[in-house]
Amino acid sequence: PRASMSRSRSPSPLLDFPYLPPPHRELMLSLLSTVHSRLASHLLPSSVPSDVLSFHNDASTSFGALDIRSGAHDSPVDFILESWLHCKLPTGALNITTLFGFLNASTEAPHLLMEFIQGSPTSLVLFMDLLPRKDLVLHPEYLAEFYQDTQLEKLRQELNNLPYVQPYCSSSLYIRSVLSPTAVAVNINCGADGESSMEEVMGAQLSSVAKEVLQIWLDKCACSSHQMEESKRNVLIQRDNLIKTKTVEIDLSANLPRMFGPNVAEKIVGTIQKTFRI
């Protein structure tokens, strides 16, 4: 009931986004529903303007939906960002969904990043990670707490060892630096085995690993009572701001204009930058 109350309080157009291949859509819906129900009391109503909640390019070949929910006072959640993008291309369609859970400086626990980039019905690039907030080389105890003790490596290996799955390297060295050593970064390519194999992988193993990663983040990070000393917050904030700035620069500012034209892209990036306070 908490989840449905939260949804009815701020009906999200994202949940109606009709453009995704069904297994991709179902996976995202299920992840978002978990986030919303678990974090309901943490999140303020959306303040994203309606032309950003849902948008398209002039030719109506690209459609997007973006929602950002800021964390309530006293919540360790800074914001939850959800975005769905769909672009018709000469070669088929590109579908990108993103779930980004950013925490504020009251905690040093990792952020959540999940991104599914589906270039065709049979291929998908996937990033899934708890993003470290501290230099892991200098803080082995942080590595132990959030990455070793949580068994994230087992989940990463489970996915990486599946058929059709290959390691994937972001072309951005900065994004690679931002990821943790247990980040899932893979390319799932079912090739000639086609859509039914992709449906199977997404509906079974991928979905199960994604849900476990999300659960770890919700339990250990977003809902933890781990408190940061006031004096240590500055370097955390500085590092978080760099992650936000560079992510927008590398990912959105580079890709949105191509997909939606400069005007729509500017509006979307502007809204994100406002929420990110960068």
Place this chain on the structure above:
Amino acid sequence: PRASMSRSRSPSPLLDFPYLPPPHRELMLSLLSTVHSRLASHLLPSSVPSDVLSFHNDASTSFGALDIRSGAHDSPVDFILESWLHCKLPTGALNITTLFGFLNASTEAPHLLMEFIQGSPTSLVLFMDLLPRKDLVLHPEYLAEFYQDTQLEKLRQELNNLPYVQPYCSSSLYIRSVLSPTAVAVNINCGADGESSMEEVMGAQLSSVAKEVLQIWLDKCACSSHQMEESKRNVLIQRDNLIKTKTVEIDLSANLPRMFGPNVAEKIVGTIQKTFRI
């Protein structure tokens, strides 16, 4: 003449280590000769005791050679560590060679790590990296200077795209954290194509990429005049000490006793810890 003088001043038993497969041995000899000739004026004579310079287990099935050359006063080199290990196993022989170039806190330029772990005549795990001295997420300008502008990514891709080459993940999350986003971490497995293919890969592409990476480190890092402010040295030293401590703990302390027995292993690890000042 500088190189040969330096060599005759401190004749290294490493160069006579007779146990490696020839292509592996030639590659290491060539890398070491470049290091010695370029850094001759930087390095003090070896102070490693003779029973560490060359050692073996009681059964004489495992042989090792280790040399550490500290940097001279006013050199940015902290030390150069070279080690060669050979273990006869029921399944064949394991050969591990390591070249570690550590800089001191007069510079913040990256350290050098090269490690070749040859589990059989047809398979080799390889780590090759300039190890960052700073948190790359917090210091994008450092990432740009040492990793983007040096084109290390092109070299990484060159190797990763070769036949027989697969990405390799260290089982230690800490080691993964220590590596840069352009680290070469691969498994070369020539399988049924056998020794001649491995010889070809090692003698041609691997050797050429390794020499280029070494050259970048020598030019941009070990011989750079980039000076660190006194005030920033403490965190650098703290981070370097963690890298040294954890590397010894994860790599040597865990593996040497198995290969050489506890007494020999203790002597080797002790010598390394003394040089590392940890």
